Amino acid sequence: MVLPLLPDRAVDPFGVINPFALWRLAVVMMGLSAAGYMAQRLAGSRRGLILAGLAGGFVSSTATIAAMGRRARETPEVAGQAASAGVASMLTSILYLCLLLVALRPQVLLLVGIPLVVSAACLLAYAVTGLRRDAPPDAPAPTGRAFDLRAVALFVGLVAGFTLISQGLEHWLGDAGVLAGSAATGLADAHAAALSMANMAAAGALSDRTAALGVLIALVANMLVKAPTAWILGGPIMACG
Numbered sequence: 001m002v003l004p005l006l007p008d009r010a011v012d013p014f015g016v017i018n019p020f021a022l023w024r025l026a027v028v029m030m031g032l033s034a035a036g037y038m039a040q041r042l043a044g045s046r047r048g049l050i051l052a053g054l055a056g057g058f059v060s061s062t063a064t065i066a067a068m069g070r071r072a073r074e075t076p077e078v079a080g081q082a083a084s085a086g087v088a089s090m091l092t093s094i095l096y097l098c099l100l101l102v103a104l105r106p107q108v109l110l111l112v113g114i115p116l117v118v119s120a121a122c123l124l125a126y127a128v129t130g131l132r133r134d135a136p137p138d139a140p141a142p143t144g145r146a147f148d149l150r151a152v153a154l155f156v157g158l159v160a161g162f163t164l165i166s167q168g169l170e171h172w173l174g175d176a177g178v179l180a181g182s183a184a185t186g187l188a189d190a191h192a193a194a195l196s197m198a199n200m201a202a203a204g205a206l207s208d209r210t211a212a213l214g215v216l217i218a219l220v221a222n223m224l225v226k227a228p229t230a231w232i233l234g235g236p237i238m239a240c241g
Contacts, residue, residue, distance in 0.1 A: 003027060017160055026152045028063050049078065050127070053085030057092030060189070064089035065226050066152075069234025079234070086230060088127040094120050097194055101215070104198035111212035119219075154233065178206070179214050186218025187225050193218030 008020035056064030065086040072082035101109035185193035201211035
């Protein structure tokens with residue numbers, strides 16, 4: 001009900017805070033949280049969360065981690081499985097990123113292939129370890145509501161704050177702001193940043209090497225958001241799980 005009422009335009013001096021886009025991210029997080037809630041009840045604490053994490057990575061791994069953090073805080077007995085599900089979402093997010101680059105600019109994918117393969121292998125190893133880790137036999141089924149609006153608002157606030165600060169740095173850097181802009185966009189959505197870099201490379205506005213560097217910077221920036229998101233919403237047990 002709220003989403004159609006919000007302005008679909010930037011409302012800040014830097015032109016990056018779009019209320020419609022931010023609330024759309026909130027809707028995504030609420031949907032992912034509800035999906036994890038239902039999957040855990042239907043498939044059990046272990047497999048249900050992993051399946052929800054894998055699916056969520058194709059939409060937003062950051063939102064998925066936020067949703068899993070809330071689940072871990074509510075049910076500490078499944079914090080390890082929630083952490084593994086968050087990692088699994090990062091794996092499918094990288095896969096989706098590769099598919100986007102194949103479609104837009106395969107040359108850029110070739111340049112970032114090795115870092116992406118190494119990171120995907122590490123994420124897969126951790127996710128598989130978490131999948132094989134049995135949940136406690138007395139782990140309770142989730143109760144209460146499928147999502148927490150306060151946690152959603154906190155997550156969206158984190159994304160908006162990180163993006164605004166980074167965009168301010170880009171504004172002050174001037175011409176050197178292409179890569180800074182990739183980092184700023186990556187804080188909110190690594191896929192959007194990669195699409196921007198690939199489109200610019202395809203149009204000849206950037207070299208493939210510069211675009212590849214922008215993609216990697218966006219990924220690193222996006223990872224920097226995931227850690228505090230897991231810590232704030234899921235607590236130390238989720239962040240260290």
